[in-house]
Amino acid sequence: MMEAYPSEKFAKAKKRVDRIKDFYGHLSVYIIANVLLFVFKGYAFNYMVLQGIGNQDFLDWFTLNIILTPVLWGLGLIIHGLLAFRSAPFSIKNLKPKFIRDWEERQIQKYMDAEDE
Template sequence: MKTFTTQEDKRKRAEQRIKALKGFYIHLTVYILVNIMISTVSVVGNMSSGDSFIEAFTTFGTFSTAIFWGIGVFFHGAKVFEFNPFFSKEWEERKIKQYLEEDTNEIGKYN
Protein backbone atom coordinates (compact mmCIF):
# COMPACT_ATOMS: atom_id res chain seq x y z
CA MET A 1 0.00 0.00 0.00
CA LYS A 2 2.85 2.39 0.78
CA THR A 3 4.31 1.81 -2.70
CA PHE A 4 1.03 2.99 -4.22
CA THR A 5 1.22 6.25 -2.27
CA THR A 6 4.82 6.75 -3.35
CA GLN A 7 3.88 6.10 -6.98
CA GLU A 8 0.94 8.45 -6.63
CA ASP A 9 3.20 11.15 -5.17
CA LYS A 10 5.69 10.65 -7.99
CA ARG A 11 2.92 11.00 -10.54
CA LYS A 12 1.64 14.21 -8.91
CA ARG A 13 5.16 15.68 -8.89
CA ALA A 14 5.63 14.69 -12.54
CA GLU A 15 2.29 16.30 -13.46
CA GLN A 16 3.31 19.50 -11.63
CA ARG A 17 6.64 19.58 -13.49
CA ILE A 18 4.85 19.06 -16.83
CA LYS A 19 2.44 21.88 -15.98
CA ALA A 20 5.36 24.18 -15.10
CA LEU A 21 7.22 23.22 -18.28
CA LYS A 22 4.11 23.81 -20.39
CA GLY A 23 3.65 27.21 -18.73
CA PHE A 24 7.23 28.15 -19.53
CA TYR A 25 6.89 27.13 -23.19
CA ILE A 26 3.67 29.16 -23.49
CA HIS A 27 5.41 32.14 -21.87
CA LEU A 28 8.36 31.79 -24.25
CA THR A 29 6.10 31.53 -27.31
CA VAL A 30 4.09 34.61 -26.32
CA TYR A 31 7.35 36.46 -25.61
CA ILE A 32 8.71 35.69 -29.08
CA LEU A 33 5.49 36.50 -30.96
CA VAL A 34 4.71 39.71 -29.09
CA ASN A 35 8.28 40.99 -29.33
CA ILE A 36 8.43 40.30 -33.07
CA MET A 37 5.26 42.36 -33.42
CA ILE A 38 6.49 45.19 -31.17
CA SER A 39 9.89 45.34 -32.90
CA THR A 40 8.29 45.36 -36.35
CA VAL A 41 5.90 48.17 -35.43
CA SER A 42 8.76 50.12 -33.85
CA VAL A 43 11.06 49.76 -36.85
CA VAL A 44 8.31 50.66 -39.34
CA GLY A 45 7.27 53.62 -37.21
CA ASN A 46 10.84 54.90 -36.92
CA MET A 47 11.38 54.47 -40.66
CA SER A 48 8.22 56.45 -41.42
CA SER A 49 9.66 59.23 -39.23
CA GLY A 50 12.67 59.47 -41.53
CA ASP A 51 15.16 57.05 -39.95
CA SER A 52 17.03 54.59 -42.12
CA PHE A 53 16.45 50.88 -41.53
CA ILE A 54 19.73 50.57 -39.59
CA GLU A 55 18.91 53.58 -37.41
CA ALA A 56 15.37 52.33 -36.78
CA PHE A 57 16.57 48.80 -36.04
CA THR A 58 19.37 49.77 -33.65
CA THR A 59 17.49 52.15 -31.35
CA PHE A 60 17.08 51.06 -27.74
CA GLY A 61 13.31 51.49 -27.85
CA THR A 62 13.03 48.82 -30.52
CA PHE A 63 14.26 46.11 -28.19
CA SER A 64 13.72 47.53 -24.69
CA THR A 65 10.59 45.46 -24.06
CA ALA A 66 12.34 42.33 -25.31
CA ILE A 67 15.33 42.96 -23.04
CA PHE A 68 13.40 43.52 -19.83
CA TRP A 69 10.76 40.89 -20.52
CA GLY A 70 13.58 38.54 -21.53
CA ILE A 71 15.05 38.85 -18.04
CA GLY A 72 11.72 37.63 -16.67
CA VAL A 73 11.62 34.76 -19.17
CA PHE A 74 15.17 33.80 -18.16
CA PHE A 75 14.24 33.59 -14.47
CA HIS A 76 11.05 31.70 -15.30
CA GLY A 77 13.13 29.16 -17.25
CA ALA A 78 15.70 28.98 -14.45
CA LYS A 79 12.95 28.11 -12.00
CA VAL A 80 11.34 25.51 -14.27
CA PHE A 81 14.65 23.83 -15.16
CA GLU A 82 15.87 24.11 -11.55
CA PHE A 83 18.92 26.19 -12.46
CA ASN A 84 20.14 28.07 -9.42
CA PRO A 85 23.89 28.73 -9.38
CA PHE A 86 23.73 30.66 -6.11
CA PHE A 87 21.63 28.40 -3.89
CA SER A 88 22.37 24.85 -4.97
CA LYS A 89 21.25 21.67 -3.19
CA GLU A 90 24.75 21.36 -1.70
CA TRP A 91 24.46 24.88 -0.30
CA GLU A 92 21.07 24.01 1.22
CA GLU A 93 22.50 20.86 2.82
CA ARG A 94 25.45 22.80 4.28
CA LYS A 95 23.09 25.41 5.73
CA ILE A 96 20.81 22.75 7.23
CA LYS A 97 23.79 21.08 8.90
CA GLN A 98 25.05 24.45 10.12
CA TYR A 99 21.72 25.37 11.69
CA LEU A 100 21.31 21.94 13.26
CA GLU A 101 24.77 22.23 14.81
CA GLU A 102 24.01 25.74 16.06
CA ASP A 103 20.75 24.53 17.63
CA THR A 104 22.55 21.60 19.26
CA ASN A 105 25.22 23.93 20.66
CA GLU A 106 22.55 26.36 21.90
CA ILE A 107 20.66 23.57 23.67
CA GLY A 108 23.93 22.28 25.15
CA LYS A 109 24.57 25.63 26.84
CA TYR A 110 21.49 25.24 29.02
CA ASN A 111 21.96 21.59 30.06
Protein backbone atom coordinates in the same frame (compact mmCIF):
# COMPACT_ATOMS: atom_id res chain seq x y z
CA MET B 1 -5.84 2.57 -10.14
CA MET B 2 -4.64 5.59 -8.12
CA GLU B 3 -5.40 3.83 -4.82
CA ALA B 4 -2.74 1.20 -5.57
CA TYR B 5 0.10 3.66 -4.95
CA PRO B 6 1.26 4.74 -1.52
CA SER B 7 -0.03 8.24 -0.85
CA GLU B 8 3.41 9.76 -0.22
CA LYS B 9 4.84 8.33 -3.43
CA PHE B 10 1.79 9.51 -5.37
CA ALA B 11 2.01 13.01 -3.86
CA LYS B 12 5.69 13.32 -4.85
CA ALA B 13 4.98 12.14 -8.39
CA LYS B 14 2.02 14.52 -8.70
CA LYS B 15 4.12 17.48 -7.50
CA ARG B 16 6.80 16.62 -10.04
CA VAL B 17 4.26 16.38 -12.87
CA ASP B 18 2.73 19.70 -11.75
CA ARG B 19 6.17 21.38 -11.79
CA ILE B 20 6.84 20.11 -15.31
CA LYS B 21 3.34 21.12 -16.45
CA ASP B 22 3.86 24.61 -15.01
CA PHE B 23 7.15 24.87 -16.91
CA TYR B 24 5.48 23.95 -20.21
CA GLY B 25 2.78 26.55 -19.53
CA HIS B 26 5.50 29.15 -18.89
CA LEU B 27 7.28 28.07 -22.09
CA SER B 28 4.06 28.43 -24.11
CA VAL B 29 3.43 31.95 -22.78
CA TYR B 30 7.08 32.85 -23.48
CA ILE B 31 6.85 31.73 -27.11
CA ILE B 32 3.49 33.41 -27.80
CA ALA B 33 4.44 36.66 -26.05
CA ASN B 34 7.78 36.94 -27.83
CA VAL B 35 6.31 36.22 -31.26
CA LEU B 36 3.77 38.99 -30.60
CA LEU B 37 6.54 41.24 -29.28
CA PHE B 38 8.63 40.87 -32.43
CA VAL B 39 5.59 41.38 -34.67
CA PHE B 40 4.78 44.52 -32.67
CA LYS B 41 8.39 45.64 -32.97
CA GLY B 42 8.25 45.34 -36.76
CA TYR B 43 5.04 47.33 -37.06
CA ALA B 44 6.03 49.94 -34.47
CA PHE B 45 9.50 50.40 -35.93
CA ASN B 46 8.10 50.90 -39.44
CA TYR B 47 5.42 53.28 -38.12
CA MET B 48 7.99 55.39 -36.28
CA VAL B 49 10.24 55.60 -39.33
CA LEU B 50 7.28 56.54 -41.58
CA GLN B 51 6.21 59.22 -39.07
CA GLY B 52 9.62 60.78 -39.29
CA ILE B 53 11.01 59.69 -35.95
CA GLY B 54 14.56 59.59 -37.12
CA ASN B 55 16.31 59.87 -33.78
CA GLN B 56 18.70 56.94 -34.10
CA ASP B 57 19.39 56.86 -30.36
CA PHE B 58 15.67 56.38 -29.62
CA LEU B 59 15.34 53.69 -32.30
CA ASP B 60 18.39 51.88 -30.88
CA TRP B 61 16.95 52.13 -27.37
CA PHE B 62 13.61 50.75 -28.61
CA THR B 63 15.32 47.84 -30.39
CA LEU B 64 17.49 47.06 -27.38
CA ASN B 65 14.47 46.89 -25.09
CA ILE B 66 12.60 44.64 -27.50
CA ILE B 67 15.61 42.29 -27.64
CA LEU B 68 16.43 42.35 -23.91
CA THR B 69 12.93 41.27 -22.91
CA PRO B 70 13.13 37.76 -24.42
CA VAL B 71 16.77 37.38 -23.37
CA LEU B 72 16.17 38.16 -19.70
CA TRP B 73 12.86 36.30 -19.65
CA GLY B 74 14.64 33.39 -21.34
CA LEU B 75 17.19 33.26 -18.54
CA GLY B 76 14.34 33.03 -16.05
CA LEU B 77 12.75 30.32 -18.18
CA ILE B 78 16.00 28.32 -18.19
CA ILE B 79 16.16 28.51 -14.40
CA HIS B 80 12.50 27.47 -14.20
CA GLY B 81 13.25 24.50 -16.48
CA LEU B 82 16.25 23.42 -14.43
CA LEU B 83 14.17 23.53 -11.27
CA ALA B 84 11.19 21.79 -12.87
CA PHE B 85 13.10 18.85 -14.31
CA ARG B 86 15.35 18.10 -11.36
CA SER B 87 14.35 15.09 -9.30
CA ALA B 88 14.31 16.85 -5.93
CA PRO B 89 11.81 19.67 -5.43
CA PHE B 90 13.23 23.16 -5.02
CA SER B 91 13.33 24.48 -1.51
CA ILE B 92 15.23 27.07 0.45
CA LYS B 93 16.67 24.21 2.49
CA ASN B 94 18.51 22.98 -0.62
CA LEU B 95 20.24 26.37 -0.94
CA LYS B 96 21.77 26.24 2.54
CA PRO B 97 25.37 25.05 2.80
CA LYS B 98 25.71 21.49 4.08
CA PHE B 99 27.46 22.52 7.31
CA ILE B 100 24.47 24.71 8.24
CA ARG B 101 21.98 21.92 7.50
CA ASP B 102 24.10 19.48 9.55
CA TRP B 103 24.28 21.94 12.46
CA GLU B 104 20.51 22.47 12.39
CA GLU B 105 19.87 18.72 12.42
CA ARG B 106 22.30 18.26 15.37
CA GLN B 107 20.58 21.05 17.31
CA ILE B 108 17.13 19.61 16.66
CA GLN B 109 18.31 16.17 17.77
CA LYS B 110 19.95 17.66 20.90
CA TYR B 111 16.74 19.40 21.95
CA MET B 112 14.65 16.33 21.18
CA ASP B 113 16.99 14.18 23.30
CA ALA B 114 16.86 16.74 26.12
CA GLU B 115 13.05 16.55 26.21
CA ASP B 116 13.15 12.74 26.47
CA GLU B 117 15.16 12.94 29.71
